Amino acid sequence: MASSLLAGPPVLILYASESGTAADLAREVTHTLLRRRFNVKCIEANQLDPFTSLPIYKTIIFLASTTGQGEIPMNGKDFWRKFLVKRIPRDWLKDVEFTTFGCGDSTYLKYNAAARKVHSRFLQLGATQLVARGEGDEQHSEGIDGLFFPWLELLVRTLSEKYPLTDGLEPLPADHLLDPEHFLSLTGHRQIAYPVRDVMRDLHVQRPASRTFHVFRNERITAVSHWQDVRHITISIPGSSARWAPGDTVTLLPKNFPEDVEEFLDCQGFTDIADHPLGFVRSSHPAIESPLPGRLIQPLTLRTLLIHHLDINAIPRRAFFSMIANFTDNPTHKERILEFTNPEYLNELYDYTTRPRRSILEVLQEFSSVKIPINRLTDVIPAMRPRAFSVASSNTGHSPGPAAEGINLEILVAIVKYRTIIKKTRQGVCTRWLASLKEGDPISVVFQHGTLVPHSSTELYNKPAVMIAPGTGVAPMRALLWERIFNKGHYLKNTLIFGCRGKDTDFFFREEWAQLVRKDFLRLNTAFSRDQPAKRYVQHVILEQAGHLWERIFKQGAVVYVCGSSGNMPIAVREALVKVFQEKGEWEKEVAVAYLVHMEKEGRFRQETW
Amino acid sequence: MTPHSILPDTAPDFEPATTINTNSQALVLCPPAVSSHPDLLEKSLSIFDKSSTDVQMLDRLSLKVVTLPTSTYSSVLILADPSSNTASLELEPYVLQCIFNSMLPKATLRSQEETFARVNTLQFLVAGFMVEKDVNGSVVLVKPEFTGNASVPLKSRRKQRVDDSSELNSAMLESVPTATEAPVIRGVGFVLNDDDLEDDDDLIDEDTLLETGDLGTLIQPPQCRPDPGKRRRACKDCTCGLREELEGEDKVKREAADKALAAAKEKASAGVKLTVNDLAEVDFTVAGKASSCGSCYLGDAFRCAGCPYIGLPAFKPGEQVTIDIDDDQL
Structure with missing residues (x-):
């Protein structure tokens, strides 16, 4: 958009997100403001160096979940440490207007502690509060959205009054599809030949610092009569090629099952092009970075993308319905989809999606007239997220029981399986995949240093x-x-x-x-x-x-x-x-x-x- | 040392930012040896307006005994070192950054030393200055208008090599968010190295932000009172029984629906071919009762609370419905 048509100075939206909720909300704020023709930049907090870049922006919005003991999530920790430096003058942000929104859960002791600390620190550094801060609560009858939307409305109203649009210009309507900043496109007309036999089992996303090992054992350790299936999974690490400490975690990126992917391909009419080569184009200066990782699965086809990168079994949020409303020409379907985007009907949306844990795939199968264009797929379906598991074995190589050559990396996984009003049983995306792993299957892990246990050389460690x-x-x-x-x-x-x-x-x-x-x-x-x-x-x-x-x-x-x-x-x-x-x-x-x-x-x- | 090289530049292209002060403030920086030549210092300073000129010793700045104010000076002059004619002035990165932060956008930094700029060019670029030449060909360092992305991020400085200056130049030219007016970028007034953040003592205690900090104002939710008609939610590890109660409700609904479906399956296996229309018209729980909505086939999004097909996928109108009661074991 041409600069003269933009409302107000550039707006910065920062987020620190643990499971993706705060990131999703940051995205919603961004799109809402883009429709109002603001110049918006939305980034993960760690990607910004506050000292050189923060005060460029006169309007800053910060969204944060709370994790651990009332802490800022991992992807905001670097930013936060810098932000806490004592030497920063107390009037450093005196020209900045800001607000925050917290994603929290009132059953936690330190409810929304992270967002509150961020808000407090901004004030301490001389910034002025633009609008009241907001706090979302998982326990609220409408979940976090229940308090997010009123806060967003207040924010948008305040910003629009402060920075009105130039004469004659209207904001883009809420259902207007913004131009995609990153998108898929078919790059060939012929089916490719996969280099492996099993595109789910034998291909892995190359996450930064990921290592590929093999499953040694996947054993159920709860009694068969017991309702819960808990697995003790052992991964063999050859030689001493990896080291970890107690308290560390490994993150595992789940995969979708080929049968679900087939259903999705069929539902969207992609079957004929499912194995054609795909390219992913990224904008160089986007308002928001793509949630997909820097390196995508290779070879990239619709099939491999859906297996490894797109969470088709995620529960859709309101923004999902806003988008798919544009992709149907069935008036009955469209009407109902739009109702789900209406704040008045938030409890109906909850009853339809969150309460029964209905998946995106199931929603698309029901609203069968919705056909998502390929170039919008990555905007509509959220990216697959890795899950963290605490390491349950010591690095010393003395794991009890039979061991393969080398040392064992062990984890405990409680398989998530339960019934809701929907006939088909609900299953956790990651635990379902983990439960399916067999001896010899390759598995890609990323080690993450944890702070639960002090270092073995410290006095604390050596206490009882x-x-x-x-x-x-x-x-x-x-x-x-x-x-x-x-x-x-x-x-x-x-x-x-x-x-x-x-x-x-x-x-x-x-x-x-x-x-x-x-x-x-x-x-x-x-x-x-x-x-x-x-x-x-x-x-x-x-x-x-x-x-x-x-x-x-x-x-x-x-x-x-x-x-x-x-x-x-x-x-x-x-x-x-x-x-x-x-x-x-x-x-x-x-x-x-x-x-x-x-x-x-x-x-x-x-x-x-x- | 010709007089005009040390005169403050008051040429008309030079405007201080409107948000700070309208008077030109100048800064004179003295190498340590100057203190043992007070007459030289007096002479150099005599040309300045004392009321708007600050004088600082470079070594005191370097030792962090003094600090400079941010975004204050429109011109900075580094005096020559009187103890040696050939000495080239080396400025530490920390000191350079302090000087940079103390300057207003478009402010200039000059030195009486002629060898100054040639030796230290890389450092100046890294600190964010633009290197220009004035009318006599002597080097003038200018603080650009937008300091945002134009300066190389502090973290990567150590990894730069001296012969990589061309790379630095291109990094400096990266585009910067446009604004309609020249913003005053407030620096923090110090430089942080990678290992400065290792020590928690350099950080404020974040718990104090909650304990004694100002939390601003919190938006009030539109309806604070819980609506008696609204559905309740159970906590993740509910111990009060609400979770069981809600699950029980769902279970009852599911069982009622299963019962209705079982009746339908019986009819189907008895040879009655059921189409969607039939199903929509018949309520199996009460013999002979007609359905009121006819939207059952559309899917859960369109079904009423008591619909026997709740929890089943949508089906197409006219399609012969296969009702599969059996489900995988939990």
């Missing part, structure tokens, strides 16, 4: 460890335990408090713990929630073990690790610990709480929940 790790939370603690035991033997003290449903259903690594307890390497206390009439969880065990825990934590300076499912568990664990401190220290509650906070600041209370 109290590990509170129910369910699959025990995975990183198993890695830590084996490392501590093999390297330091009886020198380091270890306590594990483990909880699960039943002694005989999902008591992971039962024999291993028994071995370690017998040889005095480990003190183990357990809670089996369904083995007796009264529910029994790790927090009950904590109260029972007050004496032991007080001795370790207060007298010996132990480090407490809490790992497992987020939500109520970490909250209940903290409450139980506070009660222990009150009782054993004969403290008032405030003092006990302050001690826990002090432990956190010292690095002696470390939490990883998902």
